[in-house]
Amino acid sequence: MFRIISRETLATKVHLFDIEAPAVARKALAGQFIVIRIDERGERIPLTIADWDDRKGTVTIVFMEVGATTARLASLQAGDSIADFVGPLGIPAHVEKFGTVVCVAGGVGAAPIAPIARALKEKGNRILSILGARSKDLLFWEDRLRSVSERLIVTTDDGSYGRKGVVTEPLKELLESGEKVDRVVAIGPSIMMKFCAQTTKPYGVKTIVSLNAIMVDGTGMCGCCRVSVGGQTRFSCVDGPDFDGHEVDWDLLLARQRIYCDEEKCALEHWQARTGKGALTEA
Amino acid sequence: MAKLNLNREPMAKQDPGTRGKNFDEVALGYSGEQAVAEAGRCIQCPKQPCIDGCPVGIDIPGFVKAVVDDDMPEAVRILKDKNSLPGICGRVCPQEVQCEQVCTLAKKEAPIAIGRLERYVADWEIAHPEAINREEQRVSSNGRRVAVVGSGPAGLTCAADLAKMGYGVVMFEALHVAGGVLVYGIPEFRLPKSIVQGEVDYVESLGVELRLNHVIGKIATVDELLRDGFDAVFLAPGAGAPMFLDIPGENLGGVYSANEFLTRTNLMKAYLFPEYDTPIQVGKRVAVFGAGNVAMDASRCALRLGAEEVYIIYRRSQTEMPARLEERENAEEEGVIFRLLTNPSRLIGDEQGLVKAMELYEMELGEPDASGRRRPIRRPDTEFVMEIDTAIPALGTRPNPIIPSTTEGLELTRWGTIVTDEETGMTSKERVWCGGDMATGAATVISAMGAARRAAISIDGFLKDGG
Secondary structure (H helix, E strand, O other), rough: OOOEEEEEEEEEEEEEEEEOHHHHHHHHHOEEEEEEEEOOOOEEEEEEEEEEOOOOOOOEEEEOOOHHHHHHHOOOOOOOOOOEEEEEEEEOOOOOOHHHHHHHHHHHHHHHHHHHHHHHHHOOOOOEEEEEEEHHHHHOOOHHHHOOOEEEEEEEEEOOOOOOOOOOHHHHHHHHHHOOOOOEEOOHHHHHHHHHHHHHHHHHHOEEEEOOOOOOOOOOOOOOOOEOOEEEEHHHHHHHHHEEOEEEOHHHHHHHHHHHHHHHHHHHHHHHHOOOOOOOOOO | OOOOOOOOOOOOOOHHHHHHHOOOOOOOOOHHHHHHHHOOOOOOOOOOOOHHHOOOOOOHHHHHHHHHHHHHHHHHHHHHHHHHOOOHHHHHHHHHHHHHHHOOOHHHHOOOHHHHHHHHHHHHHHHHHHHOHHHHHOOOOOOOEEEOOOOOHHHHHHHHHHHOOOOOOEOOOOOOOOOOOOHHHHOOOOHHHHHHHHHHHHHHHHOEEEEEEOOEEEEHHHHHHHOOOOOEEEEEEOEEEEEOOOOOOOOOOOOOOOOHHHHHHOOOOOOOOOOOOOOOOOOOOOEOOOOOOHHHHHHHHHHHOOOOEEEOOOOOOHHOOOOHHHHHHHHHHOOOOEOOOEEEEEEEEEOOOOEEEEEEEEEEEEEEEEOEEEEEEEEOOOOOEEEOOOEEEEOOOEEOOOOHOOOOOOOOOOOOOOOOOOOOOOOOOOOOOOOOHHHHHOOOHHHHHHHHHHHHHHHHHHHOOOO
């Protein structure tokens, strides 16, 4: 069993858990993920590692309540345990000195991008960051990103905080401004990563995305997380999760992510009925 | 010479109409009377060809005689002396091409039903846990430690053998439960999970320490295991990575690798959704590509999950099918439809990206190919389209890349398997042995166990020799 050492709500329906998993904490690197299973009835879901502390033996995960598993997870308290916590999985983010790297985070993508931006900064890269969300109450870790960035632009779709609009607008402006950008790292909802990749493509700037495909085992055994990259079938879990955004077949990924929408709803309602838990917990 | 009894004792099965709707075990096993009657047919011939026919060399005449003598603890002891997993082997071994094929009575087409007797003895032990004194089996530790990577048939066998020799064994498993393909792949109705758990419990009772949720190559590399106090490493991670069709549409929604389909169903219990959280989608018409045991398992799971029509699509003919006859017959009895000499050319999706049809074409058989089987050849202008809701490629697996890509100095074959000495299981890397599908490519449970046994002997020899 893996104990939840502490928990915190970062934004509306977005939660942070520090989980006791010393062996995982010892090996974790930016860009990797873990697979969790809450209990005997639970499904296995992947979550990107948001941080880790080798000394304390903890791994930090950040997740948004979107379906049955994340709602069940959100109902747990510090001191509770989850049955399974496997990792660190996937190939770590490629970190070396590229020059100037633009880190673009959308929504919950702020969590996985933070350690990557930090690692890139430690390698001597100049970091420019763009952090976007639908509205102010969904933004978090502005401070974390700011601390490793030379410049940080914040956007909200509704204009409730920072600049009104979506992340691709300042991204395009940066590329237009004559600023020499050597690499873009974009992490967030698939649709946001798709448009970031589309934005950078005409400028020929390498754009790395972290794909959040549905997984079961997370170790290359089932092939559920397969994606098409450069016309080849690849497994997000063992070949990724990072891929060249210009090569990803985004429409296929988006379609595969929608496969279980109805079942997600059914599982959530079933859990709510079984446990008497109400609607998703509010921030 | 006493008169030969050529009446092989049949084993009861659940009725096809009933069993096609449940996940309970299909084959019901022998009663005590049946077991004694079947065992009594053994003529205890002096040549004992069955022992050579067994990849792990079980003293088959010995345990069969113990059944006749009603000395069940002795039957268990003899079985477990060579096979730590008899409940599993009694159910899934292809006895018809091993021990039973060479049985002296096979010449009269009535070989002793060795597999069924093995199962009977194993199930008796599970039902009588008090009959065997576990503590007596514990050997004093010799102070040496071996890491076993994977807890499938090879891992369990090697771990048990080494523990019995006095080694301190830690067995690492990537998933949240031990058993490997025995729990994620083979369905409940063919191999109940409680049987696998019983065998895992037995291996743990020998002193083996099981660490779940440990993906070796990630949480620790093979080199780190060797550095951190293990004297040797036995690699048995399986050949887990599924192969796809390499045709347009293979990534549509509703297209599952057999591994994924079976993992969701068996390991994650998707058949109990939404009581269990993992979903699975099975439409009315399901196509399974391939005709091995895994294809039979997937097709029979699809029926039980509510499919109305399940097709096995296979490019060769009945004679070349790799599945065991018993599994083929079970599938047929339950209503699986076989479309032989047929191959898919593409899968067609709807506007949501879900599979809705497949295009097939007909094949004919030409000259034998490298595998000795007649080569299937495409018949021109035979394309036709069939509507389906679910497609399941069951085309075999390739080696998983995690261990090869994280271990220095492991020589690989061009198929990505680890170069392994067949006799000893040694790899090109010092102190590292390998067995099971990772060494041979996809094969049977018992051949993996045989390789694991040989590796355990080799590891013991190496370490005793001052290694």
